[in-house]
Amino acid sequence: MRFTLKDYQGDAVGDTLRELADAREFYHGARPRVSSVALTATTGAGKTVMAAGVIEALFWGSDDFDVVPDPGAVVLWFSDDPSLNQQTRHRLDQASDRLRNRLVTVEHPFRYPKLQAGHVYFLNTSKLSRKSLLVRGHDDSNTLSGIDSHPDTVPFTIWDTLRNTIEDPNLTLYMVLDEAHRGMGKRSSSDTPTIVKRLINGHSGVPPMPIVWGISATVQRFEHAMHAAEVQDNRVHLRTITVDPVRIQESGLLKDDIVLDFPAETGDFSTVLLRRGVRKVKEISAAWAAYAAAQDEAEAEAVKPLLVLQVPNKPAPAEVASAIDVIRDEWPELGSDAIAHVFGDHTAQTFGPHSVPYVSPERVEDATYIRVLLAKDAISTGWDCPRAEVMVSFRPAVDETHITQLLGRMVRSPLARRVEGDNLLNSVECILPRFNKVTASRVLEQIMGNDLTDTGTGTGQRVLIDPQLMTPNGMVPDEVWELFTELPAETLPRKHANPIKRLTSLAHALAADGLVHEAGRIAHERLHGVLNGLAAQYPKELRKAEADVLTVAGGTVRGRARHGLRIDAAWTEAADDRAIQDSYRNAARTITPDIARTYIDHLAADADEEEVLRDAHVRVAGLSMLPQTRPALDIAADSISSEWLGQQRVAIKTLSESRQSLYAEITAMSTDPQLISMALPKNRQEETRRSVGESTQRVEHRPLHLLSDEKGLFPIGKLNPDEVQVLDAEIQRGDLLAWYRNPTGGRDSMSIAYQDSLGSWRTLRPDFLFFVDTPAGVRANIVDPHGAWLPDALAKLRGMARFAETYSDSFHRIESISRIEGELRVLDFTQPEVRTSVLGAIDADAAYRGASVAY
Numbered sequence: 143m144r145f146t147l148k149d150y151q152g153d154a155v156g157d158t159l160r161e162l163a164d165a166r167e168f169y170h171g172a173r174p175r176v177s178s179v180a181l182t183a184t185t186g187a188g189k190t191v192m193a194a195g196v197i198e199a200l201f202w203g204s205d206d207f208d209v210v211p212d213p214g215a216v217v218l219w220f221s222d223d224p225s226l227n228q229q230t231r232h233r234l235d236q237a238s239d240r241l242r243n244r245l246v247t248v249e250h251p252f253r254y255p256k257l258q259a260g261h262v263y264f265l266n267t268s269k270l271s272r273k274s275l276l277v278r279g280h281d282d283s284n285t286l287s288g289i290d291s292h293p294d295t296v297p298f299t300i301w302d303t304l305r306n307t308i309e310d311p312n313l314t315l316y317m318v319l320d321e322a323h324r325g326m327g328k329r330s331s332s333d334t335p336t337i338v339k340r341l342i343n344g345h346s347g348v349p350p351m352p353i354v355w356g357i358s359a360t361v362q363r364f365e366h367a368m369h370a371a372e373v374q375d376n377r378v379h380l381r382t383i384t385v386d387p388v389r390i391q392e393s394g395l396l397k398d399d400i401v402l403d404f405p406a407e408t409g410d411f412s413t414v415l416l417r418r419g420v421r422k423v424k425e426i427s428a429a430w431a432a433y434a435a436a437q438d439e440a441e442a443e444a445v446k447p448l449l450v451l452q453v454p455n456k457p458a459p460a461e462v463a464s465a466i467d468v469i470r471d472e473w474p475e476l477g478s479d480a481i482a483h484v485f486g487d488h489t490a491q492t493f494g495p496h497s498v499p500y501v502s503p504e505r506v507e508d509a510t511y512i513r514v515l516l517a518k519d520a521i522s523t524g525w526d527c528p529r530a531e532v533m534v535s536f537r538p539a540v541d542e543t544h545i546t547q548l549l550g551r552m553v554r555s556p557l558a559r560r561v562e563g564d565n566l567l568n569s570v571e572c573i574l575p576r577f578n579k580v581t582a583s584r585v586l587e588q589i590m591g592n593d594l595t596d597t598g599t600g601t602g603q604r605v606l607i608d609p610q611l612m613t614p615n616g617m618v619p620d621e622v623w624e625l626f627t628e629l630p631a632e633t634l635p636r637k638h639a640n641p642i643k644r645l646t647s648l649a650h651a652l653a654a655d656g657l658v659h660e661a662g663r664i665a666h667e668r669l670h671g672v673l674n675g676l677a678a679q680y681p682k683e684l685r686k687a688e689a690d691v692l693t694v695a696g697g698t699v700r701g702r703a704r705h706g707l708r709i710d711a712a713w714t715e716a717a718d719d720r721a722i723q724d725s726y727r728n729a730a731r732t733i734t735p736d737i738a739r740t741y742i743d744h745l746a747a748d749a750d751e752e753e754v755l756r757d758a759h760v761r762v763a764g765l766s767m768l769p770q771t772r773p774a775l776d777i778a779a780d781s782i783s784s785e786w787l788g789q790q791r792v793a794i795k796t797l798s799e800s801r802q803s804l805y806a807e808i809t810a811m812s813t814d815p816q817l818i819s820m821a822l823p824k825n826r827q828e829e830t831r832r833s834v835g836e837s838t839q840r841v842e843h844r845p846l847h848l849l850s851d852e853k854g855l856f857p858i859g860k861l862n863p864d865e866v867q868v869l870d871a872e873i874q875r876g877d878l879l880a881w882y883r884n885p886t887g888g889r890d891s892m893s894i895a896y897q898d899s900l901g902s903w904r905t906l907r908p909d910f911l912f913f914v915d916t917p918a919g920v921r922a923n924i925v926d927p928h929g930a931w932l933p934d935a936l937a938k939l940r941g942m943a944r945f946a947e948t949y950s951d952s953f954h955r956i957e958s959i960s961r962i963e964g965e966l967r968v969l970d971f972t973q974p975e976v977r978t979s980v981l982g983a984i985d986a987d988a989a990y991r992g993a994s995v996a997y
Contacts, residue, residue, distance in 0.1 A: 148395060194238045214313040218263050218265060218304075226266075234262065248265045248276065399827055416468050429567055445529055452518065565611075609828055612851060613849060641777075658786060803889070927958075965996060
């Protein structure tokens with residue numbers, strides 16, 4: 143893979159591979175059964191990247207996921223849109239460095255009687271229509287007997303090819319149903335199955351697809367698709383792997399904020415707001431350039447923000463020409479080739495004196511010289527453009543669906559990660575000149591309820607209307623900012639963590655940054671010491687394991703027909719070099735190929751004899767068979783990683799923001815919460831006004847927030863009454879130096895890991911941090927008003943108790959607050975008896991009644 147999978151992507155790939163392995167066993171078992179598996183994730187989650195990881199593992203195996211290759215794997219990627227297939231092929235090629243020559247678009251003439259193992263074939267609905275040359279002659283009731291209907295001397299159709307592939311016992315055909323909600327309906331009013339139904343269920347001598355792997359945005363879409371396909375009863379649906387949208391948002395792959403702008407008065411303000419959009423994209427371009435200069439990062443410098451101008455389906459040429467005039471007037475330095483379109487007419491379009499060339503959607507992201515893109519609807523299914531930062535829509539106020547569809551294609555972060563602490567660079571802007579407050583609220587409702595962002599379910603992504611940018615508050619003492627970066631926070635544990643892979647990644651990073659010279663060699667030498675220690679500690683068990691490697695055991699069964707006797711016998715043979723190599727390959731999957739290879743070099747150092755190398759391979763294979771080996775290596779790898787991360791903690795903070803993010807990601811590669819430091823917040827966008835009837839009014843503000851407007855104030859319009867009461871009480875104490883409304887994601891957020899009722903790890907982000915002046919200096923308080931009646935309350939209280947057990951010395955107070963019988967009550971987690979009471983409580987209400995005091 144060219145890309146490093148995000149944690150949720152790795153979990154989804156691992157789960158999908160396990161289900162596909164079960165599906166393969168189902169199909170090739172004694173009683174073959176066809177089956178289906180589904181992968182669902184919101185738009186922007188990187189479903190194609192995940193698919194690339196799965197396909198690579200199917201073809202070549204994977205040590206990370208402990209998967210052996212399927213030598214007969216064939217992937218048929220099917221959608222009802224040829225342009226979607228082309229975009230998918232392009233993305234798979236981008237994501238994988240091994241699939242390039244194995245991606246095949248099925249075109250006529252297709253001269254293969256069977257699909258070849260280890261290849262991905264792209265097929266779409268139109269290629270299987272009756273008029274397609276690929277199917278001419280298959281089940282054609284209108285063809286007269288004796289007339290050869292196979293065109294161009296191809297002696298078989300694509301249906302014949304599929305039948306031959308499915309019937310070959312050495313092949314396994316995996317059908318990927320891309321965007322599984324499409325192409326499944328009836329054709330006109332007849333009961334004739336659609337092409338997709340034929341593929342899934344089989345027809346006219348073509349067997350049903352052995353394994354259907356659906357990839358869709360929601361569970362419901364896939365379930366409806368399979369129901370509409372009238373899937374036969376013998377197809378077993380094994381599992382739907384659903385990616386948690388909260389984890390997607392926390393990964394930083396999607397932008398945090400969607401900002402909506404619209405006119406506050408009646409009139410035609412298209413050109414005014416288009417100029418505003420141009421200024422915004424220029425401001426964001428300058429912000430990216432400043433970020434790149436400060437970080438000295440080539441990747442950030444390469445971000446060239448794009449302005450998307452959405453026009454009606456039948457745009458008036460004069461209106462578009464006027465818009466282009468406005469853009470060029472406001473942006474005179476724009477290049478002559480900087481404007482392009484993605485209309486359905488794939489030719490250059492003329493608007494007054496302007497000729498605008500066509501660009502295919504999949505090229506927009508890489509064609510960075512294009513800074514303005516003209517579009518109509520959602521451009522195309524599956525299209526997304528991370529550098530699209532601003533959209534101005536000339537659609538009328540009744541077209542909120544078209545607007546949200548296109549906006550949903552612009553939510554991916556340009557760097558595929560969050561720019562820590564910089565809310566401006568983590569947002570996308572939508573300007574609606576032809577909307578007002580009422581009609582814009584419909585766009586807001588569409589976005590909030592849309593599976594593209596899933597903001598309605600608490601993922602942390604915000605939709606803001608006309609926000610103001612908050613910047614560092616000059617009234618906050620320097621000591622507060624210094625303490626902020628020293629506070630402990632926790633990572634979200636991984637479902638599938640590999641300590642050796644984590645150590646390897648850390649060693650590479652430390653060596654690349656010059657922090658630990660030859661870190662990779664040192665790490666391997668220490669793990670070699672672990673293997674040497676195991677060999678010395680378990681000599682008897684190791685000798686037996688090596689003997690097993692050097693012999694091949696088998697059995698003989700004899701039957702005597704006359705007497706009905708059965709005689710079983712066992713035998714052994716000496717293993718040859720091929721058998722030993724096979725044992726070594728299995729061992730490499732256990733202790734990782736890198737460790738196996740370098741340990742061979744360690745055992746056979748300076749030895750040229752074949753016998754020494756052979757013995758070294760036997761030793762590695764034998765050690766891998768000991769049940770103590772992998773746990774011992776994992777413990778040692780975790781210990782080395784923790785040691786290095788602790789030693790280099792201060793040095794890592796001096797690196798660029800992207801390198802610090804890399805170390806944070808490596809730190810999080812563990813099944814347990816890990817200690818990390820927070821990043822300083824640079825800015826944040828906040829709404830400063832709220833709608834009241836037909837007018838707007840300024841929301842309440844409070845002083846001393848870390849980020850503020852030019853007057854040193856921060857808006858609190860989004861706080862609930864209990865939160866406002868707590869905030870005012872803390873301000874009135876008299877010792878407050880600063881406070882911080884904890885954001886819902888990013889490394890500039892205080893994060894505490896906790897386990898929900900199902901045992902899955904989640905992230906708690908307490909509402910407030912308060913910085914106070916004490917006799918011991920500046921100290922920090924965690925204060926979290928959170929209702930005891932909420933379903934996650936007890937799990938979060940237990941998470942805070944566990945966190946306080948470890949880190950209470952780093953804080954002045956760690957408190958959770960809830961209203962009990964009309965009174966605010968507080969649990970003080972710095973008190974051991976409170977922690978003990980919470981951990982033993984049956985619910986949150988009982989915890990408050992048993993251990994809280996009046997706030």
